[in-house]
Amino acid sequence: MNIEQRRKERLDRGIKVRTDGLYALMSWRELSYLTLPRLVLIVGMLTLPFIMPSMYWQRVISIVCIYALLAMSFDFLAHFVGLVSLGGALFIGVGGYLAAIMNTYFGMPPLLTIPIATVVGAGICTLFLLPCLPLRGVYFAIVSLMYPLALARVIEALDILGGTDGIMGIESFGNRWVEQYFVILMVLLFLFGARRLVNLDIGLVFRAVKDNDQAVRASGMSITFYKAVAVFIASAMGCMGGASLVHIYMWSGISLLALDFSILPIAATVIGGAGTLVGPVLGCLILVPISELLRAFGTLRIVFYSLILVAFIVFRSEGIMVYGQRKYHQFERWVKI
Protein backbone atom coordinates (compact mmCIF):
# COMPACT_ATOMS: atom_id res chain seq x y z
CA MET A 1 0.00 0.00 0.00
CA ASN A 2 1.16 3.46 -0.81
CA ILE A 3 1.42 5.60 2.26
CA GLU A 4 1.10 9.35 1.79
CA GLN A 5 4.59 10.75 2.12
CA ARG A 6 3.74 14.42 1.97
CA ARG A 7 1.07 16.81 3.01
CA LYS A 8 0.00 20.24 1.93
CA GLU A 9 1.00 23.06 4.21
CA ARG A 10 -0.85 26.33 4.18
CA LEU A 11 0.72 29.55 5.39
CA ASP A 12 -0.88 32.96 5.58
CA ARG A 13 0.94 35.55 3.56
CA GLY A 14 2.70 37.75 6.08
CA ILE A 15 1.70 40.77 4.13
CA LYS A 16 -1.96 40.19 4.90
CA VAL A 17 -1.50 41.00 8.55
CA ARG A 18 -0.30 44.46 7.71
CA THR A 19 -2.83 45.28 5.04
CA ASP A 20 -5.58 45.95 7.53
CA GLY A 21 -6.20 49.55 8.37
CA LEU A 22 -3.87 52.46 7.84
CA TYR A 23 -0.74 50.35 7.47
CA ALA A 24 -1.84 49.42 3.98
CA LEU A 25 -0.80 52.88 2.80
CA MET A 26 2.83 52.28 3.76
CA SER A 27 4.04 50.73 0.54
CA TRP A 28 2.96 50.31 -3.04
CA ARG A 29 3.26 46.58 -2.72
CA GLU A 30 0.80 46.36 0.10
CA LEU A 31 -1.45 48.95 -1.45
CA SER A 32 -1.67 46.99 -4.67
CA TYR A 33 -2.10 43.70 -2.84
CA LEU A 34 -5.17 45.23 -1.28
CA THR A 35 -6.65 47.14 -4.19
CA LEU A 36 -5.79 44.92 -7.15
CA PRO A 37 -8.59 42.36 -6.75
CA ARG A 38 -11.12 45.13 -6.25
CA LEU A 39 -9.80 47.07 -9.25
CA VAL A 40 -9.96 43.97 -11.44
CA LEU A 41 -13.61 43.54 -10.55
CA ILE A 42 -14.56 47.19 -10.96
CA VAL A 43 -12.68 47.72 -14.21
CA GLY A 44 -13.84 44.36 -15.50
CA MET A 45 -17.47 45.17 -14.83
CA LEU A 46 -17.17 48.63 -16.36
CA THR A 47 -15.56 47.39 -19.57
CA LEU A 48 -18.01 44.53 -20.05
CA PRO A 49 -20.38 46.46 -22.35
CA PHE A 50 -17.45 47.26 -24.69
CA ILE A 51 -16.18 43.74 -25.09
CA MET A 52 -19.56 42.23 -25.84
CA PRO A 53 -19.79 41.35 -29.54
CA SER A 54 -23.41 42.21 -30.25
CA MET A 55 -26.43 44.03 -28.93
CA TYR A 56 -27.90 40.72 -27.92
CA TRP A 57 -24.95 40.03 -25.60
CA GLN A 58 -25.06 43.54 -24.27
CA ARG A 59 -28.62 42.86 -23.22
CA VAL A 60 -27.39 39.70 -21.52
CA ILE A 61 -25.04 41.85 -19.41
CA SER A 62 -28.01 43.79 -18.05
CA ILE A 63 -29.76 40.54 -17.16
CA VAL A 64 -26.58 39.26 -15.49
CA CYS A 65 -26.53 42.37 -13.31
CA ILE A 66 -30.14 41.94 -12.26
CA TYR A 67 -29.50 38.34 -11.31
CA ALA A 68 -26.36 39.50 -9.50
CA LEU A 69 -28.45 41.86 -7.38
CA LEU A 70 -30.76 38.97 -6.50
CA ALA A 71 -27.88 36.63 -5.75
CA MET A 72 -26.28 39.20 -3.46
CA SER A 73 -29.56 39.63 -1.64
CA PHE A 74 -29.78 35.85 -1.21
CA ASP A 75 -26.20 35.61 0.02
CA PHE A 76 -26.68 38.51 2.42
CA LEU A 77 -29.82 37.00 3.93
CA ALA A 78 -28.61 33.42 4.03
CA HIS A 79 -25.07 33.87 5.26
CA PHE A 80 -25.19 37.03 7.30
CA VAL A 81 -28.69 36.93 8.79
CA GLY A 82 -29.48 33.22 8.62
CA LEU A 83 -32.65 33.53 6.57
CA VAL A 84 -32.82 31.24 3.54
CA SER A 85 -34.84 33.23 1.07
CA LEU A 86 -36.56 31.76 -1.97
CA GLY A 87 -38.22 35.10 -2.55
CA GLY A 88 -36.15 36.42 -5.48
CA ALA A 89 -39.25 36.27 -7.66
CA LEU A 90 -41.26 38.15 -5.04
CA PHE A 91 -38.71 40.99 -4.93
CA ILE A 92 -38.48 41.20 -8.73
CA GLY A 93 -42.25 40.99 -9.11
CA VAL A 94 -43.09 43.64 -6.52
CA GLY A 95 -40.37 46.02 -7.71
CA GLY A 96 -41.20 45.42 -11.35
CA TYR A 97 -44.95 45.85 -11.09
CA LEU A 98 -44.57 48.95 -8.92
CA ALA A 99 -42.30 50.59 -11.47
CA ALA A 100 -44.62 49.55 -14.29
CA ILE A 101 -47.68 50.99 -12.54
CA MET A 102 -45.95 54.26 -11.71
CA ASN A 103 -44.63 54.62 -15.27
CA THR A 104 -47.74 53.74 -17.28
CA TYR A 105 -50.54 54.96 -15.00
CA PHE A 106 -48.87 58.02 -13.51
CA GLY A 107 -46.38 58.83 -16.24
CA MET A 108 -43.32 59.00 -14.00
CA PRO A 109 -39.90 58.73 -15.70
CA PRO A 110 -37.52 55.83 -14.83
CA LEU A 111 -35.44 58.30 -12.84
CA LEU A 112 -38.32 58.45 -10.34
CA THR A 113 -39.92 55.03 -10.66
CA ILE A 114 -36.77 53.04 -9.88
CA PRO A 115 -35.87 54.70 -6.55
CA ILE A 116 -39.50 54.76 -5.43
CA ALA A 117 -40.07 51.14 -6.46
CA THR A 118 -36.90 50.19 -4.60
CA VAL A 119 -37.91 51.76 -1.31
CA VAL A 120 -41.68 51.19 -1.41
CA GLY A 121 -41.24 47.70 -2.88
CA ALA A 122 -38.79 46.76 -0.15
CA GLY A 123 -41.30 48.02 2.41
CA ILE A 124 -44.08 45.94 0.88
CA CYS A 125 -41.91 42.79 0.71
CA THR A 126 -40.87 43.28 4.33
CA LEU A 127 -44.50 43.60 5.38
CA PHE A 128 -45.37 40.45 3.42
CA LEU A 129 -42.60 38.49 5.13
CA LEU A 130 -43.00 40.01 8.58
CA PRO A 131 -45.29 37.28 10.02
CA CYS A 132 -42.66 34.55 9.66
CA LEU A 133 -39.71 36.61 10.92
CA PRO A 134 -40.04 35.70 14.63
CA LEU A 135 -39.76 32.02 13.67
CA ARG A 136 -36.63 30.03 13.16
CA GLY A 137 -36.16 27.31 10.58
CA VAL A 138 -37.58 26.70 7.13
CA TYR A 139 -40.68 28.86 7.49
CA PHE A 140 -39.11 31.91 5.92
CA ALA A 141 -38.04 29.90 2.87
CA ILE A 142 -41.50 28.39 2.45
CA VAL A 143 -43.38 31.66 2.87
CA SER A 144 -41.06 33.59 0.57
CA LEU A 145 -41.52 30.86 -2.06
CA MET A 146 -45.29 30.91 -1.68
CA TYR A 147 -45.86 34.65 -2.24
CA PRO A 148 -44.70 34.91 -5.88
CA LEU A 149 -46.73 31.81 -6.79
CA ALA A 150 -49.80 33.24 -5.08
CA LEU A 151 -49.39 36.74 -6.53
CA ALA A 152 -49.06 35.38 -10.06
CA ARG A 153 -52.32 33.43 -9.70
CA VAL A 154 -54.04 36.48 -8.19
CA ILE A 155 -53.06 38.67 -11.12
CA GLU A 156 -54.14 35.94 -13.53
CA ALA A 157 -57.47 35.19 -11.88
CA LEU A 158 -58.61 38.75 -11.20
CA ASP A 159 -57.22 39.99 -14.53
CA ILE A 160 -55.74 43.05 -12.83
CA LEU A 161 -52.50 44.83 -13.81
CA GLY A 162 -52.82 43.66 -17.40
CA GLY A 163 -53.66 40.08 -16.46
CA THR A 164 -51.81 37.44 -18.44
CA ASP A 165 -50.80 39.96 -21.13
CA GLY A 166 -48.95 42.10 -18.66
CA ILE A 167 -48.42 45.86 -18.72
CA MET A 168 -47.02 47.06 -22.03
CA GLY A 169 -45.59 50.33 -23.28
CA ILE A 170 -43.28 51.01 -20.36
CA GLU A 171 -40.72 53.68 -21.02
CA SER A 172 -37.20 52.38 -21.67
CA PHE A 173 -33.96 53.85 -20.40
CA GLY A 174 -33.69 55.59 -23.76
CA ASN A 175 -30.11 54.67 -24.40
CA ARG A 176 -28.63 51.19 -24.09
CA TRP A 177 -25.38 52.57 -22.63
CA VAL A 178 -27.33 54.33 -19.91
CA GLU A 179 -29.24 51.10 -19.28
CA GLN A 180 -26.14 48.95 -18.94
CA TYR A 181 -24.07 51.35 -16.91
CA PHE A 182 -26.98 52.02 -14.61
CA VAL A 183 -27.35 48.35 -13.64
CA ILE A 184 -23.59 47.76 -13.51
CA LEU A 185 -23.07 50.73 -11.21
CA MET A 186 -25.96 49.57 -9.04
CA VAL A 187 -24.39 46.12 -8.69
CA LEU A 188 -21.05 47.67 -7.68
CA LEU A 189 -22.75 50.08 -5.30
CA PHE A 190 -24.79 47.41 -3.55
CA LEU A 191 -21.84 45.00 -3.54
CA PHE A 192 -19.43 47.32 -1.78
CA GLY A 193 -22.23 48.73 0.34
CA ALA A 194 -23.22 45.28 1.57
CA ARG A 195 -19.60 44.31 2.22
CA ARG A 196 -19.21 47.44 4.31
CA LEU A 197 -22.51 46.87 6.07
CA VAL A 198 -21.75 43.36 7.33
CA ASN A 199 -18.64 44.65 9.10
CA LEU A 200 -20.36 47.58 10.77
CA ASP A 201 -21.79 47.13 14.26
CA ILE A 202 -25.30 46.61 12.91
CA GLY A 203 -23.85 44.03 10.52
CA LEU A 204 -22.38 42.22 13.51
CA VAL A 205 -25.86 42.16 15.01
CA PHE A 206 -27.16 40.53 11.82
CA ARG A 207 -24.42 37.92 12.01
CA ALA A 208 -25.18 37.41 15.68
CA VAL A 209 -28.82 36.75 14.82
CA LYS A 210 -27.59 34.02 12.50
CA ASP A 211 -25.18 32.56 15.05
CA ASN A 212 -27.46 32.68 18.05
CA ASP A 213 -30.77 34.48 18.06
CA GLN A 214 -31.59 33.62 21.69
CA ALA A 215 -28.43 35.36 22.87
CA VAL A 216 -29.42 38.43 20.90
CA ARG A 217 -32.78 38.44 22.65
CA ALA A 218 -31.02 38.06 25.98
CA SER A 219 -28.99 41.14 25.06
CA GLY A 220 -32.14 43.21 24.97
CA MET A 221 -32.66 43.44 21.24
CA SER A 222 -35.66 42.38 19.23
CA ILE A 223 -34.58 39.79 16.67
CA THR A 224 -37.74 40.43 14.66
CA PHE A 225 -36.78 44.08 14.23
CA TYR A 226 -33.26 43.33 13.06
CA LYS A 227 -34.45 40.55 10.76
CA ALA A 228 -36.98 43.00 9.30
CA VAL A 229 -34.23 45.58 8.68
CA ALA A 230 -32.14 42.91 6.95
CA VAL A 231 -35.08 41.75 4.83
CA PHE A 232 -35.72 45.37 3.90
CA ILE A 233 -32.14 45.80 2.71
CA ALA A 234 -32.17 42.52 0.79
CA SER A 235 -35.54 43.13 -0.82
CA ALA A 236 -34.43 46.64 -1.78
CA MET A 237 -31.69 45.01 -3.88
CA GLY A 238 -34.24 42.70 -5.49
CA CYS A 239 -36.84 45.42 -6.09
CA MET A 240 -34.20 47.65 -7.64
CA GLY A 241 -33.45 44.76 -10.01
CA GLY A 242 -37.12 44.26 -10.80
CA ALA A 243 -37.73 47.93 -11.48
CA SER A 244 -34.72 48.06 -13.80
CA LEU A 245 -35.88 44.89 -15.53
CA VAL A 246 -39.29 46.24 -16.57
CA HIS A 247 -37.66 49.36 -17.99
CA ILE A 248 -35.21 47.18 -19.91
CA TYR A 249 -37.91 44.87 -21.30
CA MET A 250 -40.42 47.74 -21.56
CA TRP A 251 -42.94 45.18 -20.36
CA SER A 252 -44.11 43.82 -17.05
CA GLY A 253 -45.90 40.49 -16.79
CA ILE A 254 -46.48 37.39 -14.76
CA SER A 255 -43.10 36.01 -15.82
CA LEU A 256 -41.56 38.51 -13.38
CA LEU A 257 -42.88 36.21 -10.67
CA ALA A 258 -41.33 33.12 -12.27
CA LEU A 259 -39.29 30.77 -10.15
CA ASP A 260 -36.14 31.40 -12.23
CA PHE A 261 -35.59 34.53 -10.20
CA SER A 262 -35.66 32.52 -7.00
CA ILE A 263 -33.58 29.53 -8.05
CA LEU A 264 -30.84 30.85 -10.34
CA PRO A 265 -29.45 33.27 -7.71
CA ILE A 266 -29.07 30.36 -5.32
CA ALA A 267 -27.20 28.34 -7.93
CA ALA A 268 -25.00 31.35 -8.62
CA THR A 269 -24.26 31.70 -4.92
CA VAL A 270 -23.25 28.04 -4.68
CA ILE A 271 -20.93 28.33 -7.66
CA GLY A 272 -19.51 31.72 -6.77
CA GLY A 273 -18.86 31.03 -3.13
CA ALA A 274 -21.33 31.61 -0.33
CA GLY A 275 -20.71 34.20 2.30
CA THR A 276 -18.39 36.36 0.21
CA LEU A 277 -20.97 38.64 -1.48
CA VAL A 278 -18.58 38.92 -4.47
CA GLY A 279 -18.96 35.24 -5.20
CA PRO A 280 -22.64 35.46 -6.16
CA VAL A 281 -21.84 38.24 -8.64
CA LEU A 282 -19.15 36.06 -10.23
CA GLY A 283 -21.54 33.13 -10.20
CA CYS A 284 -24.08 35.15 -12.16
CA LEU A 285 -21.41 36.28 -14.62
CA ILE A 286 -20.76 32.60 -15.32
CA LEU A 287 -24.20 31.04 -15.06
CA VAL A 288 -26.40 33.51 -16.92
CA PRO A 289 -24.27 33.56 -20.12
CA ILE A 290 -24.05 29.76 -20.00
CA SER A 291 -27.79 29.60 -19.72
CA GLU A 292 -28.02 31.88 -22.78
CA LEU A 293 -25.52 29.76 -24.75
CA LEU A 294 -27.50 26.65 -23.95
CA ARG A 295 -30.66 28.21 -25.36
CA ALA A 296 -29.85 26.43 -28.65
CA PHE A 297 -30.57 23.11 -26.98
CA GLY A 298 -34.15 24.11 -26.21
CA THR A 299 -35.58 22.39 -23.18
CA LEU A 300 -32.53 20.15 -22.94
CA ARG A 301 -30.55 23.10 -21.60
CA ILE A 302 -31.86 22.49 -18.13
CA VAL A 303 -30.09 19.10 -18.23
CA PHE A 304 -26.73 20.66 -19.07
CA TYR A 305 -27.39 23.32 -16.54
CA SER A 306 -28.02 20.75 -13.82
CA LEU A 307 -24.88 18.85 -14.78
CA ILE A 308 -22.76 21.97 -14.40
CA LEU A 309 -24.30 22.62 -11.01
CA VAL A 310 -23.77 19.06 -9.81
CA ALA A 311 -20.17 19.13 -11.03
CA PHE A 312 -19.54 22.31 -9.06
CA ILE A 313 -21.14 20.97 -5.92
CA VAL A 314 -19.17 17.74 -6.10
CA PHE A 315 -15.75 19.11 -7.08
CA ARG A 316 -15.69 22.69 -5.73
CA SER A 317 -18.44 22.91 -3.17
CA GLU A 318 -16.84 25.89 -1.45
CA GLY A 319 -17.34 28.03 -4.55
CA ILE A 320 -14.96 29.91 -6.81
CA MET A 321 -14.51 32.96 -4.63
CA VAL A 322 -13.73 31.13 -1.39
CA TYR A 323 -11.22 29.01 -3.29
CA GLY A 324 -9.74 32.08 -4.95
CA GLN A 325 -9.46 34.04 -1.72
CA ARG A 326 -7.63 31.15 -0.09
CA LYS A 327 -5.17 30.95 -2.95
CA TYR A 328 -4.64 34.68 -2.85
CA HIS A 329 -4.11 35.00 0.89
CA GLN A 330 -2.13 31.83 1.55
CA PHE A 331 0.97 30.07 0.32
CA GLU A 332 0.50 26.40 -0.26
CA ARG A 333 3.36 23.98 -0.49
CA TRP A 334 4.00 20.29 -0.19
CA VAL A 335 6.07 19.19 2.77
CA LYS A 336 7.58 15.78 3.37
CA ILE A 337 6.36 13.95 6.42
Place this chain on the structure above:
Amino acid sequence: MSNQPILQVQEVTKAFGGVIAVNGVTFDIFEKEILGIIGPNGSGKTTLINCVTGFINVTSGKVLFRGKNITGRPAHKIADMGITRTFQIMRPYYSLPCYKNLVIPLFSPRAKRTGGWRGGGKLGDRDTVGIDILEEIGFERDSFVPYKIASTLPTGYLKRLELARCLALKPEIIICDEIFSGLSMSEIASMVPLIERLQMDGITLIMIEHRLRELFRVSNRILVLNFGEKVIEGTPEEVMADEKVKEVYFGSEKAEEVMSHA
Protein backbone atom coordinates in the same frame (compact mmCIF):
# COMPACT_ATOMS: atom_id res chain seq x y z
CA MET B 1 -30.90 45.57 51.92
CA SER B 2 -34.00 47.60 51.35
CA ASN B 3 -37.41 46.29 52.26
CA GLN B 4 -38.78 46.42 48.75
CA PRO B 5 -37.78 43.26 46.90
CA ILE B 6 -36.17 43.92 43.51
CA LEU B 7 -37.80 40.85 42.01
CA GLN B 8 -40.93 39.08 43.17
CA VAL B 9 -42.01 35.76 41.72
CA GLN B 10 -45.58 34.97 42.72
CA GLU B 11 -47.22 31.59 42.26
CA VAL B 12 -45.52 31.01 38.89
CA THR B 13 -46.77 27.87 37.15
CA LYS B 14 -45.66 26.52 33.82
CA ALA B 15 -47.31 23.50 32.25
CA PHE B 16 -46.12 21.86 29.04
CA GLY B 17 -49.31 20.08 28.05
CA GLY B 18 -49.99 17.76 30.97
CA VAL B 19 -46.52 18.05 32.46
CA ILE B 20 -46.32 20.70 35.13
CA ALA B 21 -42.68 21.81 35.06
CA VAL B 22 -43.01 24.61 37.59
CA ASN B 23 -45.84 24.52 40.08
CA GLY B 24 -46.79 27.64 42.01
CA VAL B 25 -43.29 28.77 42.95
CA THR B 26 -43.09 31.95 44.98
CA PHE B 27 -39.96 33.78 46.08
CA ASP B 28 -38.63 37.29 46.57
CA ILE B 29 -35.14 38.56 46.02
CA PHE B 30 -33.74 41.73 47.49
CA GLU B 31 -31.20 44.10 46.06
CA LYS B 32 -27.53 43.03 46.15
CA GLU B 33 -28.50 39.56 47.26
CA ILE B 34 -27.30 36.27 45.85
CA LEU B 35 -30.03 33.68 45.64
CA GLY B 36 -29.04 30.11 44.84
CA ILE B 37 -31.53 27.77 43.24
CA ILE B 38 -30.79 24.09 43.58
CA GLY B 39 -32.68 20.92 42.84
CA PRO B 40 -32.24 17.58 41.10
CA ASN B 41 -32.21 17.30 37.32
CA GLY B 42 -35.60 18.09 35.81
CA SER B 43 -36.85 19.89 38.89
CA GLY B 44 -37.77 22.97 36.85
CA LYS B 45 -34.91 25.32 37.66
CA THR B 46 -34.18 26.40 34.10
CA THR B 47 -37.88 26.53 33.25
CA LEU B 48 -38.41 28.88 36.17
CA ILE B 49 -35.65 31.15 34.87
CA ASN B 50 -37.09 31.00 31.36
CA CYS B 51 -40.41 32.15 32.82
CA VAL B 52 -38.83 35.01 34.73
CA THR B 53 -36.80 36.25 31.75
CA GLY B 54 -39.66 35.96 29.30
CA PHE B 55 -38.14 33.26 27.12
CA ILE B 56 -41.29 31.21 27.65
CA ASN B 57 -44.74 32.36 28.72
CA VAL B 58 -46.00 31.43 32.16
CA THR B 59 -49.23 29.45 32.44
CA SER B 60 -50.26 31.37 35.54
CA GLY B 61 -48.67 33.55 38.19
CA LYS B 62 -46.92 36.87 38.20
CA VAL B 63 -43.39 38.23 38.03
CA LEU B 64 -42.82 41.70 39.48
CA PHE B 65 -39.66 43.73 38.91
CA ARG B 66 -39.40 46.65 41.33
CA GLY B 67 -43.14 46.31 41.91
CA LYS B 68 -43.93 46.46 38.19
CA ASN B 69 -45.65 43.52 36.57
CA ILE B 70 -43.41 42.14 33.81
CA THR B 71 -45.25 38.86 33.23
CA GLY B 72 -45.66 38.01 29.58
CA ARG B 73 -43.36 40.71 28.26
CA PRO B 74 -41.04 39.64 25.43
CA ALA B 75 -37.55 38.52 26.43
CA HIS B 76 -35.75 41.48 24.87
CA LYS B 77 -37.96 43.94 26.76
CA ILE B 78 -37.17 42.22 30.06
CA ALA B 79 -33.45 42.21 29.26
CA ASP B 80 -33.80 45.89 28.39
CA MET B 81 -35.09 46.54 31.92
CA GLY B 82 -31.92 45.05 33.35
CA ILE B 83 -32.73 41.41 34.04
CA THR B 84 -30.12 39.48 32.12
CA ARG B 85 -29.25 35.82 32.03
CA THR B 86 -26.58 33.41 30.95
CA PHE B 87 -27.44 30.16 29.26
CA GLN B 88 -26.76 26.70 30.59
CA ILE B 89 -25.55 25.67 27.17
CA MET B 90 -23.28 28.56 26.29
CA ARG B 91 -24.45 30.70 23.44
CA PRO B 92 -21.58 32.80 22.19
CA TYR B 93 -21.48 34.06 18.60
CA TYR B 94 -19.04 31.40 17.49
CA SER B 95 -18.00 33.02 14.23
CA LEU B 96 -17.00 36.34 15.81
CA PRO B 97 -13.92 37.29 17.84
CA CYS B 98 -14.60 37.59 21.58
CA TYR B 99 -14.58 41.35 21.78
CA LYS B 100 -16.93 41.52 18.79
CA ASN B 101 -19.24 39.24 20.77
CA LEU B 102 -19.66 42.14 23.15
CA VAL B 103 -20.33 44.67 20.40
CA ILE B 104 -23.78 43.11 20.02
CA PRO B 105 -25.03 43.72 23.59
CA LEU B 106 -23.27 47.11 23.53
CA PHE B 107 -25.32 47.93 20.43
CA SER B 108 -28.57 47.39 22.34
CA PRO B 109 -30.79 50.29 23.46
CA ARG B 110 -30.04 49.59 27.13
CA ALA B 111 -26.29 49.81 26.67
CA LYS B 112 -26.74 53.05 24.73
CA ARG B 113 -28.73 54.44 27.65
CA THR B 114 -26.46 53.23 30.42
CA GLY B 115 -23.10 53.38 28.70
CA GLY B 116 -22.36 49.73 29.33
CA TRP B 117 -20.56 48.20 32.29
CA ARG B 118 -18.72 50.92 34.25
CA GLY B 119 -19.95 53.45 31.72
CA GLY B 120 -21.32 56.64 33.18
CA GLY B 121 -24.18 57.01 30.77
CA LYS B 122 -21.87 57.57 27.83
CA LEU B 123 -20.85 54.73 25.57
CA GLY B 124 -17.43 54.98 24.01
CA ASP B 125 -16.09 53.01 21.09
CA ARG B 126 -17.81 49.63 21.33
CA ASP B 127 -14.70 47.60 20.51
CA THR B 128 -12.71 49.29 23.27
CA VAL B 129 -15.48 49.01 25.82
CA GLY B 130 -15.85 45.34 24.92
CA ILE B 131 -12.16 44.63 25.42
CA ASP B 132 -12.22 46.49 28.75
CA ILE B 133 -15.11 44.37 29.98
CA LEU B 134 -13.34 41.21 28.90
CA GLU B 135 -10.16 42.19 30.65
CA GLU B 136 -12.01 42.94 33.85
CA ILE B 137 -13.65 39.56 33.76
CA GLY B 138 -10.40 37.69 33.30
CA PHE B 139 -9.45 37.64 29.62
CA GLU B 140 -5.74 38.36 29.46
CA ARG B 141 -5.30 41.17 26.98
CA ASP B 142 -1.58 40.46 26.65
CA SER B 143 -2.18 36.96 25.36
CA PHE B 144 -4.64 38.25 22.77
CA VAL B 145 -7.48 36.10 24.14
CA PRO B 146 -10.06 38.84 23.53
CA TYR B 147 -9.16 38.81 19.84
CA LYS B 148 -9.59 35.09 19.32
CA ILE B 149 -12.59 33.66 17.50
CA ALA B 150 -15.11 32.48 20.09
CA SER B 151 -15.29 28.95 18.66
CA THR B 152 -11.62 28.38 19.47
CA LEU B 153 -11.95 29.13 23.19
CA PRO B 154 -12.20 26.59 26.02
CA THR B 155 -15.30 26.30 28.21
CA GLY B 156 -13.93 28.44 31.01
CA TYR B 157 -13.58 31.47 28.81
CA LEU B 158 -16.94 30.89 27.16
CA LYS B 159 -18.65 30.90 30.56
CA ARG B 160 -16.95 34.19 31.33
CA LEU B 161 -17.98 35.48 27.93
CA GLU B 162 -21.60 34.67 28.81
CA LEU B 163 -21.20 36.70 31.97
CA ALA B 164 -19.49 39.51 30.06
CA ARG B 165 -22.43 39.64 27.66
CA CYS B 166 -24.70 40.29 30.63
CA LEU B 167 -22.34 42.88 32.09
CA ALA B 168 -22.22 44.82 28.84
CA LEU B 169 -25.86 45.74 29.42
CA LYS B 170 -25.07 47.14 32.87
CA PRO B 171 -27.65 44.84 34.43
CA GLU B 172 -29.47 45.04 37.74
CA ILE B 173 -30.05 41.32 37.99
CA ILE B 174 -27.92 38.58 36.47
CA ILE B 175 -29.35 35.09 36.38
CA CYS B 176 -26.54 32.55 36.02
CA ASP B 177 -27.68 29.19 34.74
CA GLU B 178 -25.05 26.68 35.91
CA ILE B 179 -22.09 28.98 35.42
CA PHE B 180 -19.75 26.61 37.31
CA SER B 181 -20.67 23.42 35.46
CA GLY B 182 -18.01 22.00 33.19
CA LEU B 183 -15.29 24.10 34.79
CA SER B 184 -12.15 22.79 36.44
CA MET B 185 -11.58 23.38 40.16
CA SER B 186 -9.09 26.16 39.46
CA GLU B 187 -11.45 27.85 37.03
CA ILE B 188 -14.20 27.75 39.62
CA ALA B 189 -11.81 29.09 42.23
CA SER B 190 -11.14 32.13 40.06
CA MET B 191 -14.82 32.53 39.25
CA VAL B 192 -16.00 32.76 42.86
CA PRO B 193 -14.24 36.07 43.65
CA LEU B 194 -15.65 37.43 40.42
CA ILE B 195 -19.18 36.62 41.54
CA GLU B 196 -18.50 38.20 44.92
CA ARG B 197 -17.17 41.32 43.26
CA LEU B 198 -20.28 41.62 41.12
CA GLN B 199 -22.35 41.50 44.29
CA MET B 200 -20.25 44.25 45.82
CA ASP B 201 -20.76 46.30 42.68
CA GLY B 202 -24.47 46.26 43.44
CA ILE B 203 -25.69 43.52 41.15
CA THR B 204 -28.34 41.09 42.32
CA LEU B 205 -27.59 37.52 41.32
CA ILE B 206 -29.68 34.41 40.95
CA MET B 207 -27.53 31.31 40.55
CA ILE B 208 -28.74 27.93 39.44
CA GLU B 209 -26.06 25.50 40.42
CA HIS B 210 -25.11 21.90 41.03
CA ARG B 211 -21.76 22.77 42.61
CA LEU B 212 -23.12 23.07 46.12
CA ARG B 213 -19.91 23.79 47.96
CA GLU B 214 -19.16 26.94 45.98
CA LEU B 215 -22.79 27.97 45.80
CA PHE B 216 -23.30 27.72 49.58
CA ARG B 217 -20.22 29.82 50.05
CA VAL B 218 -21.34 32.74 47.88
CA SER B 219 -25.11 32.82 48.27
CA ASN B 220 -27.15 34.60 50.92
CA ARG B 221 -30.21 32.42 50.50
CA ILE B 222 -30.99 29.12 48.86
CA LEU B 223 -34.18 27.98 47.18
CA VAL B 224 -34.67 24.25 46.76
CA LEU B 225 -36.91 22.94 44.00
CA ASN B 226 -38.17 19.41 43.48
CA PHE B 227 -40.62 18.29 40.79
CA GLY B 228 -41.35 21.94 40.05
CA GLU B 229 -42.32 22.77 43.61
CA LYS B 230 -40.55 24.79 46.25
CA VAL B 231 -39.23 22.53 49.01
CA ILE B 232 -37.65 25.11 51.24
CA GLU B 233 -36.16 28.57 51.12
CA GLY B 234 -33.59 29.77 53.63
CA THR B 235 -30.00 30.51 54.43
CA PRO B 236 -27.41 27.94 53.36
CA GLU B 237 -27.15 26.73 56.96
CA GLU B 238 -30.89 26.23 57.27
CA VAL B 239 -31.04 24.40 53.98
CA MET B 240 -28.11 22.18 54.87
CA ALA B 241 -29.70 21.27 58.15
CA ASP B 242 -33.15 20.63 56.75
CA GLU B 243 -34.30 17.01 56.85
CA LYS B 244 -36.71 17.45 53.94
CA VAL B 245 -33.90 18.62 51.67
CA LYS B 246 -31.76 15.65 52.63
CA GLU B 247 -34.60 13.28 51.92
CA VAL B 248 -36.11 14.79 48.79
CA TYR B 249 -33.06 16.21 47.16
CA PHE B 250 -30.30 13.81 48.11
CA GLY B 251 -32.49 10.77 48.61
CA SER B 252 -30.62 8.23 50.74
CA GLU B 253 -28.26 7.89 53.66
CA LYS B 254 -25.57 9.22 51.37
CA ALA B 255 -27.02 12.63 52.13
CA GLU B 256 -25.06 12.93 55.35
CA GLU B 257 -21.82 12.48 53.56
CA VAL B 258 -22.62 14.98 50.76
CA MET B 259 -23.81 17.63 53.15
CA SER B 260 -20.77 17.34 55.38
CA HIS B 261 -18.61 18.09 52.34
CA ALA B 262 -20.60 21.18 51.43
